[in-house]
Amino acid sequence: MVEKTVGPILILSFMVLVGCQTIQPEQEQEPETDFDVAIRHEPEVFGTGDAESERDSFKPDVVLPDQVVKQLQKEALELQSQGRWGAAELKLERALRIDTQQSELYEQLATVRMGQSRFVEAEQIALKGLSIPSQTSEQKVALWQVIVQCRSATGDIAGARAARKEVEKWQ
């Protein structure tokens, strides 16, 4: 009985809401155009984001994957300076799909995640950067510094202290 009485009322309320707006956009800090630009238009300029495709699409004397990565990094940096973290993240992920072996990219991406207050993810990204062999001491210091900040931000004092020791070790 109760179900039969309440049912239509609930459904009525639900439908009013549904009618107004079926999908609420999730937390998205960036203007929607950031994604559209990256997905729909930029490949015409920078290729699909895959190193293989880059190699096929461009003659080596025109644009090299390294140059594409550097350009994406630069653009991401500009977006970071404007606080447009989501758009910067997109650029860096594309750069990582082209070159997985640059620890600077991981450091920059980890910094972006910190900017988004995603500290646990930022730490993991920095650790992944550290797992790449043949990086310089400066790069290690930068990555460990990110980890110090992430751990401090999440209240992991002992972890931050251990990370700080790594910073000192490589300085």
Next chain:
Amino acid sequence: MSFWLDSTQGGSTLTNQLVKNLYLSSEKKLTRKINEAIMSLILEFHYSKNEILETYMNEVYIGQQGARSINGFGLGAEFYFGTTLQGLEIHQQALLVGLIKGPSFYNPRRHPERAKKRRDLVLGKWHEEGLIDEAEYQHALAEPLDVANKPGQASYPAFMDALRRQLNRDYRKNDLMVEGLSIYTTLDPVAQQALETVLSSSVSRVEDQYGLGANVLEGAAVLTRPSTGDILAMVGGRDAKASGFNRALDAIRPVGSLMKPAVYLAALEQGHTLSEMISDDEVAVSARDGSVWSPRNYDHESHGQVMLLDALAKSYNQATARLGMQVGLANVFDVIDRLGVSGDIPKVPSVMLGAHGMSAYQVAQMYQTIAGNGFYSPLNLVRAVSHPEYGVIQRYALQVSQRFEPKDIYLLQEAMHEVTQHGTAARIHRQLPPRWWVAGKTGTTDDNRDAWFAGFTGDRQLVVWVGRDDNQPTPLTGSTGALPIWIQTMKVLNPLPERRGVPANIVFESVNSAGVKVPSWCDDVRQVPFVKGTEPEKSLSCSSQVTQPRQKEEKDKWWKKLLGRS
């Protein structure tokens, strides 16, 4: 009001039908009918008739292909006529409209006469209403049904099936069907095409080679990008265009030796080294229930004392089972779990040799963690979801989570590289350019029922399975059945070689066949990687197994003598 277009069933309007399909069940109750009426009123209050009609046309059920329902005129056009909605002629449009009343009853493939009658009825109505002129009407009536012989196939059915499952996990069905979402996927169409072609031709060639007859073998494959966990291509069967059983996701088959890396990784984590010797003699393990598990090597021979490196490279079952028992089953299962193997894996020793079943997708997830340098990233098919009004509503950002120490993973990767150089997958060494650094593992199950290969190079990982749907034996091993597909696909994809470095705490030492450190100028020495501090002791000669007493021990003795200690 809501009665703007009558339907022929039970006095329902088109809006009623839409409400029922989207929000309610089809149960025949008065309460449902009342709800339907109220919701229809609300829907018509909020949306224009054109919007409701458009939604209805995008959502209406119009046919069935196996387990997949065909909804909407766009998909219907593809399914029945193999073309787009825009490409339909008048008589084809009329058939689609006519089908709504009963897609099964008027199925043009099964009941063409019934379908034609229905189509002509719709054409007659249109002519009556003045939607088409006399000439168009007569021309359309004279046309045959024009239905494509085979149902129009969605491209990449295995990938799309996996995509649908991921989206169903994250979104409500209604939103997916109605909201006009744009889905940006990780699919690499070029790689997908290559994988489909290579798998299909290789399976046929192997059938010919072994005289198995046509269409006996099946296959599945999953191609991923290890750095991100993106799925780039997926094939669910040798006929990659056919939808239906998606073997890449749903064929749960024993994985055999593909599980061995988990045993060796557990051993490396505990401080074992790759040059350590282990007995490959017959082994028997008693289970709690009193049963005895005694695995045998594939060649039914024991190989005496072997290095861990060779035991993995040559896929020795006996040595691996012995190592696993030394390391401890709990530790091996912990590693399996951290590698990202989902599902219900029985906690029995035979799991170490892959007696349990997994799908190619699950194997790809497990190997993803190894190829990703010890970082787990969930396999992913979606890059972003965009809403026509709100823009991007969800992004699937890069996720990484460290599960293993880089040093342990590095050693395991080197051992898996050895598999491709001198082990069961040495075909790679012979057939691919030497500059390619490849690591992987073959898998063959009892009576050769399943042939597997999982491996990675550059930033590409590919898992291949070949076997029979009826689970009957084949003459194939992982090396002869699945590996050629892997090699051929990688040749086509030609991934950029990885700049592979060495972690700071890893050193390479020259060791002889007894796993003892010897000078590098000795014959038959191999360079084996070690974590610093775990290097083997030095031998007195090139061939000797007797190691030189450590200088440190000598000094200890001298100090002990000085201090008067024995």
